[in-house]
Amino acid sequence: MKIKNIILSVGFSLFVLGGLSASAQQKTKLIYKDAKASIDDRVKDLLARMTPEEKFWQLFMIPGDLDGVDKKRYQNGIFGLQVSAVAQGGGGANQMLSYNTTENAFTLAKKINAIQKYFINETRLGIPIIAFDEALHGLVRQGATAFPQAIGLAASFDTTSMANVANAIARETKLRGIRDILTPVVNIASDVRWGRTEETYGEDPFLSSQMGLAFVSAFEKQNIVTTPKHFIANVGDGGRDSYPIHYNARLMEEIYFPPFEATIKQGKSRSLMTAYNSLDGTPATTNYQLLTQKLKNEWGFKGFVISDAGAVGGASVLHHTASGYSQSTIQAMEGGLDVIFQTEFDHYKLFIPPFLDGSISKQRIDDAVSRVLRAKFELGLFENPYVSEKDAQKAVTDKSHKIIAKQAAQKSFVLLKNNEAILPFKNVKNILVLGEDAIEARLGGYSGSGNGKVNMLDGIKKRAGATIKVSYAKGSSRDPQLYKPIPKAYLKIDTSSGLKGEYFNNLTLSGKPDLIRIDEQINFMWTLYAPDRKLSKDQYSARWTGKLMAPKTGEFKIGLEGNDGFRLFINDQLAIDQWEKTSYHTRLIPYKFEKGREYTIRVEFQETKGNAYIKLISNLDVEDRQEQELTEAVALAKQADAVVIAAGIKEGEFQDRAMLSLPGNQERLITEVAKTGKPVVVLLVGGSAITMSNWMDQVSAIVNVWYPGEEGGNAIAETLFGDYNPGGRLPITYPIHESQLPLVYNHKPTGRGDDYNNLSGEPLFPFGYGLSYTRFEYSDLILSKKEIKADEKITATFKLKNTGALAGEEVAQLYIRDMLATVARPVLELKGFKRIFLKPGETKEISFEITPDMLKMLNANMKAIVEPGDFRIMIGASSKALILKETLRVQ
Numbered sequence: 001m002k003i004k005n006i007i008l009s010v011g012f013s014l015f016v017l018g019g020l021s022a023s024a025q026q027k028t029k030l031i032y033k034d035a036k037a038s039i040d041d042r043v044k045d046l047l048a049r050m051t052p053e054e055k056f057w058q059l060f061m062i063p064g065d066l067d068g069v070d071k072k073r074y075q076n077g078i079f080g081l082q083v084s085a086v087a088q089g090g091g092g093a094n095q096m097l098s099y100n101t102t103e104n105a106f107t108l109a110k111k112i113n114a115i116q117k118y119f120i121n122e123t124r125l126g127i128p129i130i131a132f133d134e135a136l137h138g139l140v141r142q143g144a145t146a147f148p149q150a151i152g153l154a155a156s157f158d159t160t161s162m163a164n165v166a167n168a169i170a171r172e173t174k175l176r177g178i179r180d181i182l183t184p185v186v187n188i189a190s191d192v193r194w195g196r197t198e199e200t201y202g203e204d205p206f207l208s209s210q211m212g213l214a215f216v217s218a219f220e221k222q223n224i225v226t227t228p229k230h231f232i233a234n235v236g237d238g239g240r241d242s243y244p245i246h247y248n249a250r251l252m253e254e255i256y257f258p259p260f261e262a263t264i265k266q267g268k269s270r271s272l273m274t275a276y277n278s279l280d281g282t283p284a285t286t287n288y289q290l291l292t293q294k295l296k297n298e299w300g301f302k303g304f305v306i307s308d309a310g311a312v313g314g315a316s317v318l319h320h321t322a323s324g325y326s327q328s329t330i331q332a333m334e335g336g337l338d339v340i341f342q343t344e345f346d347h348y349k350l351f352i353p354p355f356l357d358g359s360i361s362k363q364r365i366d367d368a369v370s371r372v373l374r375a376k377f378e379l380g381l382f383e384n385p386y387v388s389e390k391d392a393q394k395a396v397t398d399k400s401h402k403i404i405a406k407q408a409a410q411k412s413f414v415l416l417k418n419n420e421a422i423l424p425f426k427n428v429k430n431i432l433v434l435g436e437d438a439i440e441a442r443l444g445g446y447s448g449s450g451n452g453k454v455n456m457l458d459g460i461k462k463r464a465g466a467t468i469k470v471s472y473a474k475g476s477s478r479d480p481q482l483y484k485p486i487p488k489a490y491l492k493i494d495t496s497s498g499l500k501g502e503y504f505n506n507l508t509l510s511g512k513p514d515l516i517r518i519d520e521q522i523n524f525m526w527t528l529y530a531p532d533r534k535l536s537k538d539q540y541s542a543r544w545t546g547k548l549m550a551p552k553t554g555e556f557k558i559g560l561e562g563n564d565g566f567r568l569f570i571n572d573q574l575a576i577d578q579w580e581k582t583s584y585h586t587r588l589i590p591y592k593f594e595k596g597r598e599y600t601i602r603v604e605f606q607e608t609k610g611n612a613y614i615k616l617i618s619n620l621d622v623e624d625r626q627e628q629e630l631t632e633a634v635a636l637a638k639q640a641d642a643v644v645i646a647a648g649i650k651e652g653e654f655q656d657r658a659m660l661s662l663p664g665n666q667e668r669l670i671t672e673v674a675k676t677g678k679p680v681v682v683l684l685v686g687g688s689a690i691t692m693s694n695w696m697d698q699v700s701a702i703v704n705v706w707y708p709g710e711e712g713g714n715a716i717a718e719t720l721f722g723d724y725n726p727g728g729r730l731p732i733t734y735p736i737h738e739s740q741l742p743l744v745y746n747h748k749p750t751g752r753g754d755d756y757n758n759l760s761g762e763p764l765f766p767f768g769y770g771l772s773y774t775r776f777e778y779s780d781l782i783l784s785k786k787e788i789k790a791d792e793k794i795t796a797t798f799k800l801k802n803t804g805a806l807a808g809e810e811v812a813q814l815y816i817r818d819m820l821a822t823v824a825r826p827v828l829e830l831k832g833f834k835r836i837f838l839k840p841g842e843t844k845e846i847s848f849e850i851t852p853d854m855l856k857m858l859n860a861n862m863k864a865i866v867e868p869g870d871f872r873i874m875i876g877a878s879s880k881a882l883i884l885k886e887t888l889r890v891q
Contacts, residue, residue, distance in 0.1 A: 083177075128381040139181075145450070146448055150200060152408075153408060163218050201259075203744045213267045216228065276311050411728060429469065442707055475673075476666045502545075568601075670695040671698060727772055776800060780798055788889075790852060801842070809835055815829060
């Protein structure tokens with residue numbers, strides 16, 4: 001404690017712990033400012049001049065800028081800022097931030113330049129910052145181009161298209177002054193219930209590796225730091241986000257590590273982000289085996305590791321493996337973390353103490369700081385910290401990347417069904433478009449606003465022209481608001497709006513309340529903490545009392561929603577009794593109200609575990625138009641030649657899905673419109689699998705358009721009318737029913753595997769599946785050699801012919817199976833893919849090179865080898881349609 005108190009009292013002036021006085025610096029050659037010196041020498045020189053405080057701040061990153069704050073708060077420098085971003089509360093980094101809506105490329109570049117100027121000219125050592133942001137499928141900034149969501153980019157099965165998209169995003173990123181992107185997500189989507197499946201490249205390690213490699217390479221070649229995430233597996237049992245995992249070494253090496261290893265070793269990513277969850281009981285952010293042994297020692301990673309937003313404190317408040325923030329910080333740094341990512345400046349107070357009191361070794365701190373400084377020197381920020389504001393000004397009106405966005409969208413579309421070749425449209429004079437997603441132009445998670453979004457309806461109208469009538473009706477809702485929390489305007493306690501809340505440190509509402517306050521409404525979610533520090537986190541009760549003022553006369557529904565014990569009394573009569581804690585419940589009763597009359601309300605609540613939810617709800621001011629909207633849609637459908645229904649799902653970070661069916665009343669809309677007998681085309685909007693048993697057989701065509709980006713409307717319209725022939729493939733397996741999950745194509749061969757006694761184990765649509773408006777024929781597979789040595793490579797050649805009447809693209813896929821091995825191997829493994837364009841009647845000879853790496857496996861001793869024996873070489877249009885097969889023998 002003496003050391004800690006001395007350091008805190010002396011503070012910034014204590015240069016004897018690693019820094020030099022200002023006068024000494026003037027007399028000493030500043031090697032770190034010498035552009036001709038080696039980066040190693042520059043890092044070493046700068047590190048020797050830094051105080052403990054300055055070292056800490058190079059390991060701390062937050063959203064924010066210099067507007068409206070005392071600049072002296074940054075006198076010790078900082079790793080970097082997510083400029084102009086404002087914390088809002090919520091989940092991960094992007095979920096918690098909002099951006100200035102008046103910002104453009106010029107204003108942002110100008111602001112970042114001004115910020116850099118401050119840090120270079122007005123801090124003691126003049127260390128520039130790294131401006132960072134998200135860029136999953138487009139930079140999350142005003143005016144930046146929004147490309148198709150990551151899962152859609154993966155569905156293209158086209159690394160060239162991915163590289164084109166990434167290059168465009170990188171150019172838009174760099175000209176704004178942003179030099180580090182917290183992207184891509186190369187986690188494996190092993191369960192499609194996961195709400196973040198949309199952010200990934202799907203379920204397969206090879207496809208994810210190739211897509212991730214194409215993405216990061218484009219950025220790193222433009223000298224922008226990429227940050228693959230979330231190391232290592234961000235989804236657990238049941239498709240739950242950030243759920244604890246207990247995976248053995250073989251599973252990690254075969255499935256989860258490959259994409260990260262590819263982006264780091266081949267793509268040269270210089271940063272990495274940890275996950276929120278734990279691996280075998282140790283938080284990923286403090287995991288020494290993961291961050292130090294695997295990443296830094298085995299893979300030789302020279303970059304820096306950053307935490308997901310707020311993840312360092314998670315060891316204390318989430319995992320309960322640390323006694324407080326100081327201990328969680330020590331554990332993280334000793335585990336191998338380098339940079340702490342938080343969402344508020346003041347959070348630094350929670351993490352800085354162990355950097356100053358000797359709790360973290362100087363060697364570990366210096367290693368972390370050196371990694372950050374190395375990146376800043378490699379980025380050239382000391383010599384060229386500013387970007388051209390003139391170029392940024394030109395970018396404000398530059399829409400040249402929209403063509404790339406449209407092409408990428410078209411390549412992402414997967415045609416799942418096309419009965420009687422209803423698509424492309426022919427001789428259609430009257431088209432009805434239905435669904436919220438037809439007009440919303442949703443972009444998906446971690447998106448900016450786009451650079452001029454085009455929705456489906458506008459795209460179809462534009463392409464249809466004056467000769468084809470296009471009409472629209474909503475028809476359905478993804479999330480019908482049938483009830484909502486009663487607002488404070490209807491609640492009253494004495495002269496105040498709201499209800500009187502009394503909180504007790506017991507479960508029986510007995511004795512004197514430990515806390516009394518006015519709550520504007522009952523709409524609470526208490527997860528990590530109790531309602532107040534005065535209360536125990538897992539043992540409290542509450543009572544709310546007051547008056548309800550009915551806004552109108554009639555019979556309405558009123559009730560409670562929550563996952564704990566609750567009761568509702570109206571005029572002192574028990575109306576709802578759900579006092580026994582069982583599960584999450586919504587309890588509503590009909591009740592006759594008179595406008596202007598006061599009704600006494602009492603709500604009682606108990607919490608015996610923690611993680612509490614409680615809402616007082618009604619439909620007093622909710623207008624339910626579902627029946628009217630559905631009736632209107634059916635009437636219009638009867639007059640149309642064809643109906644296009646845009647149907648979407650609700651997902652995202654911390655929005656995992658227990659059921660995979662279309663939410664709301666969208667399925668009912670599809671079935672009712674299909675009864676009219678008119679051709680129905682369903683466009684699926686979303687980033688994951690959707691079950692379709694209730695309606696699939698009733699519609700003519702189904703196209704998965706994912707979240708197609710800002711040019712999605714135009715891309716979809718051109719595809720519907722045949723200007724473009726879809727050729728995308730599914731990067732995930734679609735189940736028939738949720739009970740089949742998890743369901744992936746590359747499982748190990750155990751038991752029957754493919755059947756339940758009451759449901760087939762076969763998927764609805766297999767991995768790699770996708771149709772076309774034309775047909776393709778595979779033939780004449782020839783292996784250059786049928787018997788090889790373990791270190792040899794061969795070529796598999798075959799012919800591909802377009803036997804249809806339209807030009808199109810086919811994705812030829814190479815799969816390999818090890819027929820006999822010393823450990824169980826997957827039934828199939830994707831090892832190659834090529835997207836090939838063919839004119840009608842055209843034939844091309846296609847080749848796949850098969851290398852020793854494609855045949856390698858981990859033996860019982862976890863050694864990567866090529867075992868002798870037979871390998872089945874399979875080529876086809878999906879993981880199920882394996883048309884060409886040959887056997888390769890390894891000596």
